[in-house]
Amino acid sequence: MKSAVVQLPGLNRDRDMVDALTKISGHAPVTVWQTETEIPDVDLIVIPGGFSYGDYLRCGAIAARMPVMQAIREKAEQGVKVLGVCNGFQILVEAGLLPGALMRNTSLRFVCKEVLLEVVNADTDFTRAYGQGQVIRCPVAHHDGNYFVDDATLSAMEDKRQIVFRYAGGTNPNGSLSDIAGVINARGNVLGMMPHPENLIEAAHGGTDGRALFASALDVIAA
Amino acid sequence: MIKARVTVTLKNGVLDPQGKAIEGALSSLGFDGVGHVRQGKVFDIELDGADKAKAESDIKAMCEKLLANTVIENYTVAID
Numbered sequence A: 001m002k003s004a005v006v007q008l009p010g011l012n013r014d015r016d017m018v019d020a021l022t023k024i025s026g027h028a029p030v031t032v033w034q035t036e037t038e039i040p041d042v043d044l045i046v047i048p049g050g051f052s053y054g055d056y057l058r059c060g061a062i063a064a065r066m067p068v069m070q071a072i073r074e075k076a077e078q079g080v081k082v083l084g085v086c087n088g089f090q091i092l093v094e095a096g097l098l099p100g101a102l103m104r105n106t107s108l109r110f111v112c113k114e115v116l117l118e119v120v121n122a123d124t125d126f127t128r129a130y131g132q133g134q135v136i137r138c139p140v141a142h143h144d145g146n147y148f149v150d151d152a153t154l155s156a157m158e159d160k161r162q163i164v165f166r167y168a169g170g171t172n173p174n175g176s177l178s179d180i181a182g183v184i185n186a187r188g189n190v191l192g193m194m195p196h197p198e199n200l201i202e203a204a205h206g207g208t209d210g211r212a213l214f215a216s217a218l219d220v221i222a223a
Numbered sequence B: 001m002i003k004a005r006v007t008v009t010l011k012n013g014v015l016d017p018q019g020k021a022i023e024g025a026l027s028s029l030g031f032d033g034v035g036h037v038r039q040g041k042v043f044d045i046e047l048d049g050a051d052k053a054k055a056e057s058d059i060k061a062m063c064e065k066l067l068a069n070t071v072i073e074n075y076t077v078a079i080d
Helices: A014-025 A067-077 A087-094 A151-159 A211-217 B017-028 B052-067
Strands: A003-007 A030-033 A044-047 A081-085 A101-103 A111-119 A135-142 A146-148 A163-168 A180-184 A190-193 B002-010 B041-047 B073-079
Touching (some): A003 A014, A030 A067, A044 A067, A067 A081, A081 A087, A111 A180, A146 A180, A163 A190, B002 B052, B041 B052, B052 B073
Parallel strands (some): A003 A030, A003 A044, A044 A081
Antiparallel strands (some): A101 A146, A111 A135, A163 A180, A180 A190, B002 B041, B002 B073
16 A cells, blocks of 8 residues: 655654654655645555644644645545544645634643543544554644534534544543544545554554554554 | 735634633733633735725635634624
8 A cells, every 4th residue: 555645844743654654554655745736646645743834824724725735635536545643634624625623722732642542433444453442542742633513513423423533531632522533524535633643653652552543544454 | 905804703602712711811910890702813914906896805715715714713804
């Protein structure tokens, strides 16, 4: 499985993501700069975390209007898998590829800690290597991860099992509605999540709970 | 030249933690009777030309495409 990592000014988790994808799939991903209008043939496109455009206006708002996002939108329409982590998730909601919005944490503080996540839907292309209802550890590091969506949309999303990860065990770090940590589009090929699975993939990270997400998305046997 | 002012505010029902913090700070400064505080954004935009109707429709398009996130925010446009 081939993958691509998107690079925008201000993103700073791109090298962590390249490292995770390389270690888990055995192949280095291609990197794609924000001005590209075409993306090579890949099975998975990842928008990593960081602070694109300094979080000016709204987190992810300016990045979501860059040329590369139109290319990603076209790939997503063709069924290519797209993963957005942290700022990548904020960019996907700003681009309208995922429902909802990510607002300032209710604490008004930047949170950098480990949380627990429940795998609410293990029947997606990103989570099938997890067990349904499995609780995993995962780091978070963000200032604006407070997921909001209107009631009608939330209820439709729940019907379609679009909530993929929820903060578990009272670890909601940001006031997210319904403890939502990660959501998928109705078609099931675009996933956004605030936590950083790429930072928990090897013993040196203190755990490997994030590995199964990439193993699922890259279609490799979980190690 | 036309000057426009765009005001972006959070929709009713959307939690505004920054507004809440400001509300608390105003009370702690001794201002009595402060009710709800909601924080928003203001954009002052200059536009070439003199056609106010066109300016207004352009500014509205800018709001829809970039200045406001209509999932959580409302906007108003005032043309000078």
